Amino acid sequence: MKNWIWAVLIVFLAVLLLASASFYTVNQSQNALLMQFGKQISVQKAPGLYLKWPVLQNVEYVDKRLQNYSPQPESFLTQDKKPLLLSYFAEWQVVNPGVYYARLHDQANAQTQIGDVLRAALRSQIATMSMEALIAARQQEISSPVMQAADQHLSTFGIRLVDLRILQVGLPPELLQATYKRMEAEQTQQANTYHSQGKADAEQIRASAEKEKTSILADAYRQQEQIKGQGDAEAASIYGDAYGKDPKFFAFYRSLEAYRHALSDKTVLVLNPDSPFFKYFRHSLNEAGK
Template identity: 65%
Template structure:
């Protein structure tokens, strides 16, 4: 009795295990590929509980959500054969589970294949552009042809590339140093040109200022001489008028001016006492009895 009970329990457990092996569950984010002895027999895209033959069939699940691929900066050659460092980001999705499993089998292989295809398409696009257009250009104009070319090759793999973005564009250190030196040389040349133009402008301004100064001094000297001539003429006129009114007083005044300018503390004049120079001295001394 006990042996029969144990046998029944074993049979029931075996049936349960066999029943559980006959079902598989597909999530909404998955697609199931049913294999029989390693060959694909069907693809289940509907979510829910499904049946399969136990022991002879197994199920591989493929995630149909968006997946991403990104790289570190890599060297690409432009049309001038100049290196440029570019890192990119790609989003992809499985659209043909049968082709995906048959050609790629799993996500790791898919990542490798997608990276190589996108990298090759991007390399071909960068190879048609100049370094300046790569660095300064619109990245969307670069990635759109890459997206089209990569999808053309990925279609047979059951993968659709949703988006490609360039994350970083830079120059290798050696090229960057050369660019810095060239920029420094250009700025130095530009600064020297500014200095030369400044020196020329300064010389022109100084020459103009010196010319203007000379002209102003000449005008001032001319005005000075004109005023001096006018003053001398007016003085002569005043002297003439004064002489006409009282010649004796005018003669006396001019003699005093002559004495004042001719006789100083250390001046010595050797003249005869009867000289006309002492005319007014004599007139002033005679009343005193000398």
């Protein structure tokens, strides 16, 4: 009796296990591939509960959500053979899970394939543009042709390229350092040119100022001599008029001028008392003696 109960229990459990292995679920973020002996039998894209043969069939799930691909910045050569560092970001999605699973099998292989395709498309596009044009280009001018070429290639793997964004365009570190040094040398050369030009301009300004100074001094000296000559002529005329009107007063005035220029507090003169120089002194002394 006990053996019969155990037999029924084992059969029940076996049926239960087979029944549970006969169903599988698909959620909204997945596509389900029904496989039999390694071959695809069907693809279920709608969410729900589905039936399969236990043991003989198995299910592989493929994520149908948007995936992203964001590698490290990579170096590319422009049309003028200049290396350029490019940083980019891509979004992709599985649209044909059967082809995707058959050719790539999993997401790791998909990322590798997407990277190879995008790298080749970017290299081809950048090779047609100069560095100046590439730096000045708008986002769509670079990404649109790359997306078109890459999406066409990735469609053979059941993948659709949804978006591609160029994040940054720059120079490799070694080239950037060389560019900084070249810019520094150019700025130094330009500063030296400005310094030399300024020095030359300063010399020219100084020479012009010196020339103008000499001209002004010469003109001033000429005017001085002219005024002095006019003054001397006017003084001579005045002296002549004064001498003509009163020769004695003129002689007296000239003697006073001579006394004023010749005599001072420390002046010592040794002259004969009868010298004409003391003419008016003797006259003054005689008047004082009276």
